[in-house]
Structures are given as structure tokens and as C-alpha cells.
Amino acid sequence: xxxxxxxxxxxxxxxxxxxxxxxxxxxxxxxxxxxxxxxxxxxxxxxxxxxxxxxxxxxxxxxxxxxxxxxxxxxxxxxxxxxxxxxxxxxxxxxxxxxxxxxxxxxxxxxxxxxxxxxxxxxxxxxxxxxxxxxxxxxxxxxxxxxxxxxxxxxxxxxxxxxxxxxxxxxxxxxxxxxxxxxxxxxxxxxxxxxxxxxxxxxxxxxxxxxxxxxxxxxxxxxxxxxxxxxxxxxxxxxxxxxxxxxxxxxxxxxxxxxxxxxxxxxxxxxxxxxxxxxxxxxxxxxxxxxxxxxxxxxxxxxxxxxxxxxxxxxxxxxxxxxxxxxxxxxxxxxxxxxxxxxxxxxxxxxxxxxxxxxxxxxxxxxxxxxxxxxxxxxxxxxxxxxxxxxxxxxxxxxxxxxxxxxxxxxxxxxxxxxxxxxxxxxxxxxxxxxxxxxxxxxxxxxxxxxxxxxxxxxxxxxxxxxxxxxxxxxxxxxxxxxxxxxxxxxxxxxx
Amino acid sequence: xxxxxxxxxxxxxxxxxxxxxxxxxxxxxxxxxxxxxxxxxxxxxxxxxxxxxxxxxxxxxxxxxxxxxxxxxxxxxxxxxxxxxxxxxxxxxxxxxxxxxxxxxxxxxxxxxxxxxxxxxxxxxxxxxxxxxxxxxxxxxxxxxxxxxxxxxxxxxxxxxxxxxxxxxxxxxxxxxxxxxxxxxxxxxxxxxxxxxxxxxxxxxxxxxxxxxxxxxxxxxxxxxxxxxxxxxxxxxxxxxxxxxxxxxxxxxxxxxxxxxxxxxxxxxxxxxxxxxxxxxxxxxxxxxxxxxxxxxxxxxxxxxxxxxxxxxxxxxxxxxxxxxxxxxxxxxxxxxxxxxxxxxxxxxxxxxxxxxxxxxxxxxxxxxxxxxxxxxxxxxxxxxxxxxxxxxxxxxxxxxxxxxxxxxxxxxxxxxxxxxxxxxxxxxxxxxxxxxxxxxxxxxxxxxxxxxxxxxxxxxxxxxxxxxxxxxxxxxxxxxxxxxxxxxxxxxxxx
Numbered sequence: 001x002x003x004x005x006x007x008x009x010x011x012x013x014x015x016x017x018x019x020x021x022x023x024x025x026x027x028x029x030x031x032x033x034x035x036x037x038x039x040x041x042x043x044x045x046x047x048x049x050x051x052x053x054x055x056x057x058x059x060x061x062x063x064x065x066x067x068x069x070x071x072x073x074x075x076x077x078x079x080x081x082x083x084x085x086x087x088x089x090x091x092x093x094x095x096x097x098x099x100x101x102x103x104x105x106x107x108x109x110x111x112x113x114x115x116x117x118x119x120x121x122x123x124x125x126x127x128x129x130x131x132x133x134x135x136x137x138x139x140x141x142x143x144x145x146x147x148x149x150x151x152x153x154x155x156x157x158x159x160x161x162x163x164x165x166x167x168x169x170x171x172x173x174x175x176x177x178x179x180x181x182x183x184x185x186x187x188x189x190x191x192x193x194x195x196x197x198x199x200x201x202x203x204x205x206x207x208x209x210x211x212x213x214x215x216x217x218x219x220x221x222x223x224x225x226x227x228x229x230x231x232x233x234x235x236x237x238x239x240x241x242x243x244x245x246x247x248x249x250x251x252x253x254x255x256x257x258x259x260x261x262x263x264x265x266x267x268x269x270x271x272x273x274x275x276x277x278x279x280x281x282x283x284x285x286x287x288x289x290x291x292x293x294x295x296x297x298x299x300x301x302x303x304x305x306x307x308x309x310x311x312x313x314x315x316x317x318x319x320x321x322x323x324x325x326x327x328x329x330x331x332x333x334x335x336x337x338x339x340x341x342x343x344x345x346x347x348x349x350x351x352x353x354x355x356x357x358x359x360x361x362x363x364x365x366x367x368x369x370x371x372x373x374x375x376x377x378x379x380x381x382x383x384x385x386x387x388x389x390x391x392x393x394x395x396x397x398x399x400x401x402x403x404x405x406x407x408x409x410x411x412x413x414x415x416x417x418x419x420x421x422x423x424x425x426x427x428x429x430x431x432x433x434x435x436x437x438x439x440x441x442x443x444x445x446x447x448x449x450x451x452x453x454x455x456x457x458x459x460x461x462x463x464x465x466x467x468x469x470x471x472x473x474x475x476x477x478x479x480x481x482x483x484x485x486x487x488x489x490x491x492x493x494x495x496x
Numbered sequence: 497x498x499x500x501x502x503x504x505x506x507x508x509x510x511x512x513x514x515x516x517x518x519x520x521x522x523x524x525x526x527x528x529x530x531x532x533x534x535x536x537x538x539x540x541x542x543x544x545x546x547x548x549x550x551x552x553x554x555x556x557x558x559x560x561x562x563x564x565x566x567x568x569x570x571x572x573x574x575x576x577x578x579x580x581x582x583x584x585x586x587x588x589x590x591x592x593x594x595x596x597x598x599x600x601x602x603x604x605x606x607x608x609x610x611x612x613x614x615x616x617x618x619x620x621x622x623x624x625x626x627x628x629x630x631x632x633x634x635x636x637x638x639x640x641x642x643x644x645x646x647x648x649x650x651x652x653x654x655x656x657x658x659x660x661x662x663x664x665x666x667x668x669x670x671x672x673x674x675x676x677x678x679x680x681x682x683x684x685x686x687x688x689x690x691x692x693x694x695x696x697x698x699x700x701x702x703x704x705x706x707x708x709x710x711x712x713x714x715x716x717x718x719x720x721x722x723x724x725x726x727x728x729x730x731x732x733x734x735x736x737x738x739x740x741x742x743x744x745x746x747x748x749x750x751x752x753x754x755x756x757x758x759x760x761x762x763x764x765x766x767x768x769x770x771x772x773x774x775x776x777x778x779x780x781x782x783x784x785x786x787x788x789x790x791x792x793x794x795x796x797x798x799x800x801x802x803x804x805x806x807x808x809x810x811x812x813x814x815x816x817x818x819x820x821x822x823x824x825x826x827x828x829x830x831x832x833x834x835x836x837x838x839x840x841x842x843x844x845x846x847x848x849x850x851x852x853x854x855x856x857x858x859x860x861x862x863x864x865x866x867x868x869x870x871x872x873x874x875x876x877x878x879x880x881x882x883x884x885x886x887x888x889x890x891x892x893x894x895x896x897x898x899x900x901x902x903x904x905x906x907x908x909x910x911x912x913x914x915x916x917x918x919x920x921x922x923x924x925x926x927x928x929x930x931x932x933x934x935x936x937x938x939x940x941x942x943x944x945x946x947x948x949x950x951x952x953x954x955x956x957x958x959x960x961x962x963x964x965x966x967x968x969x970x971x972x973x974x975x976x977x978x979x980x981x982x983x984x985x986x987x988x989x990x991x992x
Contacts (some may be wrong), residue, residue, distance in 0.1 A: 459814030
């Protein structure tokens, strides 16, 4: 019996199109004569008879023609591609194929979503400037590319805890987050049903799924960091790899000698993974096993094509600690590890802060690109100020737009509950929409070829008082409509 | 009978301190032996026995010792200063005094609020790089300074319309907005009771009040722009000047020859004042009377020490129209007008956009400073993207933080209802808090001497799990507390 056979779990997932939009599929011919790709788009039909197609992360859930059965999981879109593929030098990773000059179906699919040339995707992956997180054992996912040449992506963290939520709620949070535009999901679940929750999410997720394996490893040793070991960690990674996790955060840059650098900080070590590894290093007076065993870890990642997300365990937790010695010492080590992973054809992203004032943001991108060979940067915000708990989706969107404009490829969302509690369904939506608009602001500033068409189409509708078109073109049509109705409820006002 | 004698108007205004804070007054000695200034601060007491004093815009309403009587209005704090003052070369304006080398009580008061030297305030006002909007007939206001060397300020627009709100509601919106940090208020009321509404707001407002006189002038000619005239406009300005309006938006840069420059825009002219003046110019085939009569207008402003807010009637209404010829042509004219006003010792701010993508923001500040002699820049956002109606407080906070970091002195807030409807009380609060955090992000990036202490104090409380201190230090303690309670309601969790 698999986790999905458990009929006591009954997720109620949100289905149906976004208001005013319809799911369409672009048919993308296979140059080698295979079946064409069916690449999803959110099509917004306008009252003047035209339409605009927007990037769509929502999977089959918004397709009125799709049969959704959460106990069966999504169709294995990539199964044939994976099955038909021969490894290159023993590696069946997107990086290995890209370096060999091969454009995989995943690359063609991701390129079509971006409205870009597949060769550009291949070249960027080959150079390590982009990644396609796609575990061979997560064939349900719709391929996407993360890199500075492409649309800025948004990750949404979900995850239950024993206290506050169930497996079913987390599945719906995943569907809900991708409905509003989450490009990837990180499952940070803890507690009793961690394996089952992840299985449910993976089998039903149309987007790549990331995890932080050290969290589950810690549960296996009853929460005592000192009792962690390479063996426990390795087995956890393999367990998650087999389930299909597409990318994993690994805090391998928290070295023993860096821990004292955090002693005089205002907020010490705030990364959970960073704290765990620092505690292990101090307890054993040894270098982190994530660092000493990094090559072995690469071999596991290579076997599944899991992408590293090299964690910033020493990221600043406050404005005061931004860009300090501890943070940049770790970043240098992440650069070394990036180089090692690439020698093994393993894809790498590098995680970044956190809390950074506006004038110190650009330096983060510059250094990351210099030290880590332009590996895609994946940042948490950063918050541009610490004084607004309850509004940290906004304090961080200010920093996120700025850092994405400078080159960050993916943004980890922050919800209004950051620092205060666990996000509920409304918070997840608020966080995703806030980050989509921040990401889009950066796409505009970077001149992504498809970005401004959306703004112009909406602005034209606004100027011509085509209210319904304006709502339908909005990132969140329901909220736009609801706010308009509050003060001008009459129908004529909307069609005038 | 004055408007405030009307007992049918019964505003219920919010009083009492912000949670965890107390109003204190710094006593600032008068170097000339007069009575000391009492400068208000929001003092947050911490559980370790220390405290931090924060800039306070809320007026007597948060002072538990103050008797509030909205029918009497606030005490005339500045009456003695104004009465004792002799004009310089016929002008009793802050600019005239600053140029003469005199530090006025208003300058000392504003400097104390900023934690800065009064001479710095005087020098910045003298150079035209800062303004102190303080109509001689609004003695109730607590003086503040707007300029790039000082804390970034936030304006909140309020204003009733015949449809949706009453005089009493607008008075409470003013009190409510300043409670959460609005540094100035613009009263954009229209409709039947426009004069009375303004009187109520002015007599009860602890912050400078701005208006757009062309709105009321248009009502006097039954909404037909072609019927406007210099005489109707002038009389309206004098009516508002007598009431005590501290700064007025004047769209004197919309010249006849600039109107055709907007023809091929995606969103034409979106400024209401700009549209009115463009319509007048086209109807009469004449240059705008605001431009041709500008020197006469300066003479009126000079008599009251009203500050110009030179309106950007041709500001872009969409990403597509940002930084275009129409916008920058008007900006050059605003530069000419700034120079004229200064020859008459009249203070000037210059208004800016609107909708601007991130990569075009810095250019706006650079050009404004170059063309307008570094007059304080006062921008509406700008929105960094058009695709998120319902979230435009956030799309614009992203642009606002950026433009303020580059040198914008005051930000006009945007609420979630922007483009969709009129803001209610909750929207006003959301808009103000969002803009305060954006302004503070810029203060940090500019290195204002008092800015980072706040972040560090809150972050230290967070790191030490002093939950109550963290809430009390928040821009919005109530929301921070409420969000925390949602998932971890137990009291021990808050004091752990």
C-alpha cells in the first residue's frame, strides 16, 4: 500500500480555471519527429476579441478537461522522456546532456513556457547559469528553468507541523500556491507523517518540489543535533530522492571555524539548518559531515538528477548582520562546493539572504556570481527593514524585487506571518501574489521579452474602462473584483 | 458660526496611546531664553528596563493627558511664534528666514524630531533642498521638515465624495492616518461640503495639510473645465489659504504644447489636475493660466507661507509611458517655475510619478534634482508594475523604497484600493504602514543617523524571544500580536 491508498486522507483541492482565464496548451513540435509537447498557458480572453497567454504554473487543476484524482496522482508527463534517455558519461542529468550539446524535452518544454529558444536554455544550463530541477523519480512535474536569463521564479514554502495542520491541508496548500503562481514548492513538513505528507505532495505536484533533508534526519535522532551522523543523513537523502524530491537544501557551508564569527551578531544564527549543523560541529569539534562527505552526496544527487540548493546557514537574521564576515565566509565555501558538484554534472543553485538593507543588496548578487560561477541565486526576500512584523511579505518584496533585478533567479516567498506564526491558506496566497508581482517588477527591469506585454495589455484595458478585462488580467482577479465592488457595486460601472 | 460649531457633525476619533508606547515630550531649550519646545516622541518601554524614542506624528490624540475636543480644535501651538515674527524683505516664510540666517522655532522643532542639528535644517531650507510646510493660518500643526537629508516622509490622501463618506469620517481618517505615521495629509474632498470638511480637518490636524485647489475651483464652475478662469482659481486659493492649507498642488507645468505629446501614450493623461488643465488649454487654445499667472500665485503663497507642490499633470499612468517626452518636458517647466517661486521666497516641492519600472526610477530623481534645483521630490509610489490591481500598495512600495533611497523626500501613499475604489479606514492604515516601512527602508539605505537603532532594538528582542517587546516595537503592534496569537495563543509562548 502506498501513502496515496490511505482513504482516510481526503484532500479537497481547488480546481477550475482562474476567473476570466482558460487553460490552453501550446503544441510544440518535436524536431526529431516525436509527439509534440503540450505546454500549458493561462489564456486571458479580452472583450475586444483578442487574448493574451500568460505563464502558467497551476498544472492540471485549472484544466476543466482534466480528471483530478489525488489518490492516483498526476499523469507521469515525463516518464517516456526519462525512459528513452541514455546517460552521458554515466550521468542522466540535465547538466550532463546540456554539456553534451543535447536539447532535452525538458529544455524544450521550459523554453516554450518562457517564449524563448531551446538552445538558449541548453546553453544556460550547460554554463551552470540555469538549472532545471527534475528528479527522474518525479515524472509528474512540468519542466521549468531557473536562471537569470529567464523569468524570475517564486518558491512557496509549505509544510505541516504536529500542532497545526494535516496531510490533506498541505496537499491543498501546494495546489493553492501553484494556482496563484508558485513555480516551485518546498515541503518543510515535520512531525509524525513527514514521509507520507511528502509522498502526497510529490505525486500531486505539477511543479518541482524541494526539501531540507536535515529536518527529517533530525527527527530520526529525536531532535538532538549531536546524534546526527552522515549515515542517518545519507539514508534520509536517499529516502527522499527515491520519492522524487527535485532539489534539496544542503547547509554544507557551515564550517566549524565559521561558527565563532556569529558570536557578536545581533541575531546569531537564524537558519534552522545552520543552527543544527553549527550545534553538531561544536558538539563533535569536527568539520561538518555535509562538507567532508560532499562528494558522496554529489554521487547520490547525480543518480537522480537532484539539484543542489546550497543553503546559507549563516545568513543574516537582521539588518545589523547583513553582509558580515560570517555570511560571506560561508558564501566562499558554497562557491567551492558548486565547483565540485559541477565536476560531477550535478546542477546547483545557491541560497541567499534574508535581511539586507537596500544599499547592501547589489553586493550580494555580485559576490555570489563571482564566487559561485554564476550559479542561479535563490534568495529569501531579503527584508529591507526589521521594523514591520506582520508586513514582512512587503518588507521582503521590496528587497526581493531589487535583488531579482540585479540577477537573483528565484525568490523564496515570505508571508505576512513570517517571524510570528505558520501561514494559513490566505497567507500562502498573499505571499505568492506579493512575490509574483515582485518577480514581475524585476522581469520588466531586466527586459524579459514577454514581460511588458502583460502590463501594457492591462493598462490599456484600465485606460479604456474595460473593467472586466482589467480584473481578468490581474494577478489576482478575485481580489481586484472584490475591491472594486466594495465602493461601486453597480454592474454598469464595470462595463462602462 | 464656524464649521466646527455644527453639532450635527460628531466625529468619533481614535485616541489613546499605541499599544506598548507612551507619548513623551522632549524639552528643547530656546537659545534666546524663551520657553522650551515640547517635542513629541513615541516612547516604547522595553522589558529590560530600557526604552527607545521614535518619531511621532500622531499629535495630542495619543497623549492620555490631552483633552480632545474636536469642536474646539487642537491648541494653536505655533501662534506665539507666528505673532512674534517680523517679515524679512516683506516675507514671513521659512525660506526667507532661512536665507536671512535665522533659525525659526519651526526649524528647531523639526530638527529635534529628527535628532539633528537646527542649523542643518536651516541650511537645507535656505538652499531649497528642504521645506517646512507651515501656513501662518494653521498654527495647530507640529512643524516638520521635508528634504532628502531628513527622514523620508509619507503623505496620506483622504477626502470624501458625495457618494461614500461624511465629514466626520474624514476627520477620523485624518486622525487615524497620523496615528499610524502619516507625516502630512492631503484633503482631496469633493462635493457639497468641501469647505466645511477642510475646516474640520485643518483645525484638528497635527500635521501639515495639502490640497489641490483646482478640484474645488472646478466644482464652482459645475465641473466644466472650459469655464475655469484665473479669477475663480485665485479666489479658491485664497479661500483655502485663509483656512490654513499648508501646501497646494498646482499643475502649472501642463503647457498647451505638451498636450499633443500624450496622444500616443498607452494611458494618456491620468492625473486629474493634468486632465483638467489640458482640457482648459485645448478649449481656449491658450496657455494655462496657472503658468501665465504663476507670479501672482507666488505672491499669494508668500503671504501665507504656503508651499508649492508643483504637480506632475503629465505623469505616466502605466509602465509603458514612464520617462517619456511628455513627462520630462513638464519636469523642465516645473524647474523654471521652481526658480521663480524661490525668487519670491516661496518654498517648493516637485511632484513625481506614478508608474515607473525599476530600471527607470533613478533617472527620475537625477533629472528632478538637476532641473528643479534639488527641490524636495514628492512621488506617488511609483508602481513598479501594472499587473496587480488590489495589491498596488505593494507594487508601489517597491518603487517608493527605491526612489526614496535615491533621494525622494516624501512619498504619497497608495492603498490596496488604488485604481479600484475609495479607501476605507482599514485601507488607510494598510497604506500608511506600507509606506512607513518603505520610507524606513530608504532611511536605512541612506544612513539616517536615527534609523537603524530601531531595527536593531527590534531584532535583538526577536532573537531573545522577548515577544512583547517585539510587538511593541513594531510599526503596527496590533497586527503583529494578532498574527502571533493565531497559531500560538498561549501566554507563555509570548513571554518565553
